[in-house]
Structures are given as structure tokens and as C-alpha cells.
Amino acid sequence: MTFTEQLRQEAEPIFEAIMEHPFVRGIANGDVPKGAVTHYVKADFEYLNAFMHLYGIAVSKCHDRDDIEFFTQNIDFVLNSEVHPHHNLCEYIGIPYEQLQGYPLPPNADYYIKHMKHHAHEGNLGEILAALLPCPWTYLEIGNRLMEEVNPDTNHPFYTWITFYADTSMSNTTINLRERLDTWAEGASEREKEHMKEAFIKSCQLEWAFWEMSYNEQTWDLIPRASVASS
């Protein structure tokens, strides 16, 4: 079994929880509360900005041009292609994309970004790859699963979203990241592999937490009002 196959096996319960999450179920059924979708787009716009920064940090740690090319192409993909699923969600809620940009990251998204930044700054290229991989991988699997389950036609409100993530460009990104991580793992120490595994598993959990954050419209008012009042 390759290193990334092992990671995927360990993360199986998290991947299943993501597939069962009410937000993802709502995408399948074509019915997600509009407040949740609005919250998601606001957070995901900033999340993807930060994700491009992370690819940039990865570039700064590359030794050869093939790696540099890979990461810069990924930046281009996020910048110019990954706006399509966001536009799909904006149409669904009836709010222009521009109005959903520039908001601060809610707690779980902030946590996720800071987690990846930690591995990007403190770790080597392998650790960055491990922290970044769940982003395309979980979405690819959601896309593929929803294609199988609902096989949407163009009338489905989330047709563009589902087909975008089930597409070959998403699987190419995932396969490419996996190959790089597997190659890195072949030369890595046990300790290094532990760090990579931790980075990967936490990112998977934070993917789930991102859906949850969106669905519950999580804000920075973390302390319940009752506790503030009684203290």
C-alpha cells in the first residue's frame, strides 16, 4: 500500500462523515439553506485566497522547476477556474459574487488556514503536500459520489458545482499531489511520516469542520450569550 493509500484508509470515517454532512446532502438534493450557502461562499473566497498563498510558500521550498511549474499551475487553476462553482452558488442564492468578498474567516476556516500555514512554515515540502491534499481530494470524492448518486442534469441547481469537482482537472490535481507525496514519503523518516500523517488527518477533519461552520453559520461570537450574561 502506498503512503497516500494508508492515509486515505485512516481517514475513511472522516470522508464518510463529510459525505453524510447535511450541507453535502443538501447539494445532492438541490436544497441547501441560503444562509448556509452565503456563509460558505464568503468563507471559501478567502479560504481559496489563502490556499493560493500556501501554494506560493510551497514554491519557495521547491528545488526543481517541475515542482515550481506544478504549484504555479495550481495557483492559476484556483484563480481562474475555481470561480465557476462559486458563481453557481451565487446564482442559487441570488447575490452577486462581489458582495461576498472581503469578509474575515469564521473560526473553523481560520483554524484550517492557520493549521496549513503552520505546516507550510515549519515543515518541509512533504508536510505541505500532506496538509494541502485533503482540499482537492475530499472535493473530488464529493463530486464523484454525487455524480453517481444524482447524476445531475443541467436543471439541477448545483449542476455546475458537482460537475466541476467531478472533473478530470480535479482528479489530476489530486493524483499529482498524491504522487509527489508518495515519492517524498519513500525517502522520509518515520518521524517525518508521522508529521505528514498528522497534517493530513487534521486537514481532513477541518474539511468536515468547514461544512459544519457553513451550515451553522458560525461566527466569532463563540461564547453563548447566557454564559456572558451570568459571568
Ligand SMILES: Cc1ncc(CO)c(N)n1
Ligand atoms: C474548504 C475547501 N476545501 C476544498 C476546496 C476545493 O478546492 C474548497 N474550495 N474549499
